[in-house]
Amino acid sequence: MVKNKDNLISLQILCVFLIPLTPHLTISDNLQFDDIPVALFFLFFALNLYTKKIKFFNFKEYLPLSTFIFYITFQNYLINGNLIFSDNLRFTFYLLLLITILSTENLNFLKNYYLYLTVFLSIFSITFFILEIHLGTDSYDYWKIGFNKNEWLFAPGRMNGFQAGGPNAFGGLIACLTIYSASSLENIKKYLIIFIGILGCFFTYSRASILVLILSLLFVLIFRKDFIGLFVSVIALSITINFGLIDRFTSENETNGIQDRIEMQDASISDILNKSIADNLIGYGQGNFGIVRDELSSIDDFSEDVRPTGPHNSFLFLILNYGFIGLFLFINIFIKPLKIFFSKFSNNLINSKYLFLGSFVALSFTGDFIQNHSISVLFFLLLFESLREEEHAK
Numbered sequence: 001m002v003k004n005k006d007n008l009i010s011l012q013i014l015c016v017f018l019i020p021l022t023p024h025l026t027i028s029d030n031l032q033f034d035d036i037p038v039a040l041f042f043l044f045f046a047l048n049l050y051t052k053k054i055k056f057f058n059f060k061e062y063l064p065l066s067t068f069i070f071y072i073t074f075q076n077y078l079i080n081g082n083l084i085f086s087d088n089l090r091f092t093f094y095l096l097l098l099i100t101i102l103s104t105e106n107l108n109f110l111k112n113y114y115l116y117l118t119v120f121l122s123i124f125s126i127t128f129f130i131l132e133i134h135l136g137t138d139s140y141d142y143w144k145i146g147f148n149k150n151e152w153l154f155a156p157g158r159m160n161g162f163q164a165g166g167p168n169a170f171g172g173l174i175a176c177l178t179i180y181s182a183s184s185l186e187n188i189k190k191y192l193i194i195f196i197g198i199l200g201c202f203f204t205y206s207r208a209s210i211l212v213l214i215l216s217l218l219f220v221l222i223f224r225k226d227f228i229g230l231f232v233s234v235i236a237l238s239i240t241i242n243f244g245l246i247d248r249f250t251s252e253n254e255t256n257g258i259q260d261r262i263e264m265q266d267a268s269i270s271d272i273l274n275k276s277i278a279d280n281l282i283g284y285g286q287g288n289f290g291i292v293r294d295e296l297s298s299i300d301d302f303s304e305d306v307r308p309t310g311p312h313n314s315f316l317f318l319i320l321n322y323g324f325i326g327l328f329l330f331i332n333i334f335i336k337p338l339k340i341f342f343s344k345f346s347n348n349l350i351n352s353k354y355l356f357l358g359s360f361v362a363l364s365f366t367g368d369f370i371q372n373h374s375i376s377v378l379f380f381l382l383l384f385e386s387l388r389e390e391e392h393a394k
Helices: 002-021 033-050 063-080 086-103 110-131 166-184 189-202 207-223 227-241 245-250 257-274 277-282 314-332 335-343 352-364 373-393
Strands: 026-028 134-137 144-149 157-160 289-292 295-298
Touching: 002 033, 002 086, 002 110, 002 373, 026 033, 033 086, 063 086, 063 277, 063 314, 086 373, 110 144, 110 157, 110 166, 110 189, 157 166, 166 189, 166 207, 166 352, 166 373, 189 207, 189 227, 207 227, 207 245, 207 352, 227 245, 257 289, 257 295, 257 314, 277 314, 335 373, 352 373
Parallel strands: none
Antiparallel strands: 134 144, 144 157, 289 295
């Protein structure tokens, strides 16, 4: 019976790892394919609650996240007139995940989940890039799952994964997973992860992801004096040079990607500076604004020919969506994890969990990563794991 209960816990958390592997495909008007692992997570949570494998305890651990959920729900009701919307459902999902993680005695199986996901995504990226295969376009009708052909002179195309958000999100996902897996392994598997992780991330041609991955790996490998790992990294980077590594960072006339992000973030900062204090405290509310290059406006003001996005900076996104009150309450979720990190700074500096979290935060300054719940779900999972370790150490 105990074994069956443990299996239900592992199955529930397995659903979390299925989220970034599930494409956004329409099943019906009210159901998407990527809703299935979320629905299964709720089902297994209910079963684990019924079997008393999950218990509510130490409510102060849930308070920061619960307060944020209450605020965005209240704000959305005031602005948009409804109590249930996508973000409070997603953060309620995270609250149940936090309760599950804090209740679980043994999470050793998670390392294998991270490793398998890293290997699968990296191999998928390398193989589908070389063979130029894609699996069709998802419901967002923009990026293909797999190879996306383009007009660059230095590369025939770039890779996208199953998650939402396109190649930059896919690159960031592989980068953070590679950093986590490579830093948590101590055997020869580590060098295979480094090699395929660098190549898999590179074929997304996400500049920020490539930089964060390489700099983080160099930091860890130099800190640990792992010269074999450094050699493997150099070999992998040498291969990427033949596929346009240097051109990707220098041929800005062809991509204009950096300029786009500068204009989006300038428009966001300008909008914040020009609004009243009251408006900045509350924000626009979810789904009420969009940005196209240097134009920030109501989402309804854009024509159907353009594709409004966020500001490509998760923290500016939080301010625009939920105001400075929302940003403060969101940051409050991380106060205790930060205290834990700095309490054992020298050890945590190269801890695989904190390397993932730090890399994800760094990438969130260049993209809407925190708002992309198909990948941020792993960020919150590792954040809650760090809290659990502290609780179980008491």
